[in-house]
Amino acid sequence: MPGKTNIYSNAYGKGGKGIVNMLKDAGIEISDQGKAILSFSHDMSYITPVKPVAVAFPKNKEQVATILRICNKNRMKVTAVGGGSSLTGSSIPLKGGIAISMERLNRIIEINIEDGYARAEPNVTIEELNRKLERYGYFYPPDPASAHMATIGGSISTNAGGLKALMYGSTKHWVLDTELALASGEIIRTGSSTLKLSRGYDLTALVCGSEGTLGIVTQATLKIAKKPESSGIMISYFSSIKDLAETVGELKKRGMPLIMAEFMDHASLLEFTHARKQMAPKYANYVLLTSVSSTGKNDAITKLCVKIIKKHKPVKHEYIRKNKEITRIYSARRELHEKMVEEAHMEGKDIVIGDVIVPPSRLAPALLEIGREIKSSGQRVALFGHIGDGNIHSNIYFTPIDKKGIKEVMKLQERIGRIALRNKGSVSAEHGIGLEKKNLLIEELKSKDSERILQLMKEIKKAFDPNGILNPGKIFDI
Numbered sequence: 001m002p003g004k005t006n007i008y009s010n011a012y013g014k015g016g017k018g019i020v021n022m023l024k025d026a027g028i029e030i031s032d033q034g035k036a037i038l039s040f041s042h043d044m045s046y047i048t049p050v051k052p053v054a055v056a057f058p059k060n061k062e063q064v065a066t067i068l069r070i071c072n073k074n075r076m077k078v079t080a081v082g083g084g085s086s087l088t089g090s091s092i093p094l095k096g097g098i099a100i101s102m103e104r105l106n107r108i109i110e111i112n113i114e115d116g117y118a119r120a121e122p123n124v125t126i127e128e129l130n131r132k133l134e135r136y137g138y139f140y141p142p143d144p145a146s147a148h149m150a151t152i153g154g155s156i157s158t159n160a161g162g163l164k165a166l167m168y169g170s171t172k173h174w175v176l177d178t179e180l181a182l183a184s185g186e187i188i189r190t191g192s193s194t195l196k197l198s199r200g201y202d203l204t205a206l207v208c209g210s211e212g213t214l215g216i217v218t219q220a221t222l223k224i225a226k227k228p229e230s231s232g233i234m235i236s237y238f239s240s241i242k243d244l245a246e247t248v249g250e251l252k253k254r255g256m257p258l259i260m261a262e263f264m265d266h267a268s269l270l271e272f273t274h275a276r277k278q279m280a281p282k283y284a285n286y287v288l289l290t291s292v293s294s295t296g297k298n299d300a301i302t303k304l305c306v307k308i309i310k311k312h313k314p315v316k317h318e319y320i321r322k323n324k325e326i327t328r329i330y331s332a333r334r335e336l337h338e339k340m341v342e343e344a345h346m347e348g349k350d351i352v353i354g355d356v357i358v359p360p361s362r363l364a365p366a367l368l369e370i371g372r373e374i375k376s377s378g379q380r381v382a383l384f385g386h387i388g389d390g391n392i393h394s395n396i397y398f399t400p401i402d403k404k405g406i407k408e409v410m411k412l413q414e415r416i417g418r419i420a421l422r423n424k425g426s427v428s429a430e431h432g433i434g435l436e437k438k439n440l441l442i443e444e445l446k447s448k449d450s451e452r453i454l455q456l457m458k459e460i461k462k463a464f465d466p467n468g469i470l471n472p473g474k475i476f477d478i
């Protein structure tokens with residue numbers, strides 16, 4: 001695991017051992033053994049791990065509340081951990097303390113088709129929930145590429161997006177209610193299982209994207225949707241990014257019902273075609289994957305989409321309709337980042353993944369500017385992203401032992417963030433702020449004359465967590 005050879009240790013600290021014993025006495029399963037400590041010291045980012053003093057494994061919400069009550073009283077920091085797939089350091093226990101593994105809270109409690117929701121404990125993965133919903137012809141739309149690892153609790157806390165956010169929006173659009181254990185140990189319900197609610201401040205929306213800093217989600221009620229018809233996946237290869245971006249622009253301008261529009265640059269497309277056991281077509285530098293909501297190959301929508309795409313002169317255009325092949329294509333796209341990281345590790349390298357977003361109308365200029373910036377930096381970068389909603393992920397390679405090189409990577413990451421800001425976008429679309437983007441967040445708020453927001457966020461955090469025990473150091477420094 002390059003980049004993860006330096007692991008910061010946290011000694012028990014004042015009273016630490018005593019608190020661990022108090023938790024044990026309260027019947028909480030807790031481990032301070034090396035293996036558990038190590039596996040809860042990192043997330044899936046390149047960021048240096050930090051060891052928690054111990055890992056707690058609560059069995060139910062009452063035990064979560066007990067842990068919080070004891071830790072709050074004794075000022076012990078806590079970090080909730082779901083799938084541990086965060087890419088920004090947000091599930092790393094920065095200040096040590098207790099890592100709270102949510103893995104025992106893993107039940108799907110209710111599927112209610114008539115009322116349009118599913119209720120689940122936080123450690124159910126998005127993939128598990130969708131497997132269950134499939135039987136009813138329904139699905140839960142937030143769709144991060146990490147759906148096999150990302151849990152309901154973790155994805156609410158990072159407000160995850162994903163491949164289908166283009167049509168369905170991100171997690172916050174699908175959470176009706178959370179059961180939230182507060183730092184004090186009280187448990188509240190932030191919403192309701194009804195499809196609408198207007199009763200003052202929306203605390204459910206506040207929990208979305210709060211990265212475990214306001215409370216611990218012990219259960220969630222999620223809106224579900226009927227599975228749409230899809231006519232298949234269109235794969236269009238382009239020689240220029242401008243042609244690809246303009247294709248997406250026209251598909252959107254003409255109001256095509258896009259479920260997904262994903263792009264990959266040359267490095268990513270080589271990975272993608274390799275996973276499909278194919279060669280990249282000649283002159284193909286970029287690939288666009290699109291799927292539309294329609295009833296079949298010959299319906300008017302599909303035909304119009306194909307016509308629009310072909311107008312922009314792809315070097316090759318394929319139209320995949322066989323279910324088996326569609327599944328393979330989705331897997332190849334989902335596994336892209338993991339595969340890149342695996343291969344980078346084999347070369348003694350690691351990857352920093354960026355996550356910026358611009359309005360779709362600014363995609364072409366933003367992508368061209370990002371391309372120029374990457375070229376002048378001389379760094380190795382693979383780009384892909386959920387291009388339909390303007391979300392661009394830059395995978396920047398680095399050698400962990402090369403401290404100067406790491407600084408250059410961080411500078412490039414910042415410059416890409418600034419390109420997004422200049423193009424009316426944001427420095428984070430779906431991965432969150434974590435430890436990684438605290439400075440960029442400040443830059444974004446300044447650029448929007450809204451620095452006051454940072455102060456308001458800190459005041460909100462204080463109202464929920466007066467002693468600052470919940471995942472401290474994430475999103476902002478107190």
Ligand SMILES: Cc1cc2nc3c(=O)[nH]c(=O)nc-3n(C[C@H](O)[C@H](O)[C@H](O)COP(=O)(O)OP(=O)(O)OC[C@H]3O[C@@H](n4cnc5c(N)ncnc54)[C@H](O)[C@@H]3O)c2cc1C
Binds near residue numbers: 083146215
């Ligand atoms: C290969 C790969 C692909 C990815 N693709 C996408 C993508 O397409 N779209 C996208 O949006 N993200 C993506 N991600 C990022 C990541 O998977 C998501 O952010 C995911 O939602 C995190 O879920 P998790 O359960 O792993 O959370 P964790 O990493 O465990 O935690 C994330 C944050 O949530 C908090 N948390 C966890 N559980 C709880 C809880 N019960 N209550 C309160 N706080 C909690 C943690 O403290 C932390 O701050 C990807 C990651 C990887 C590794």
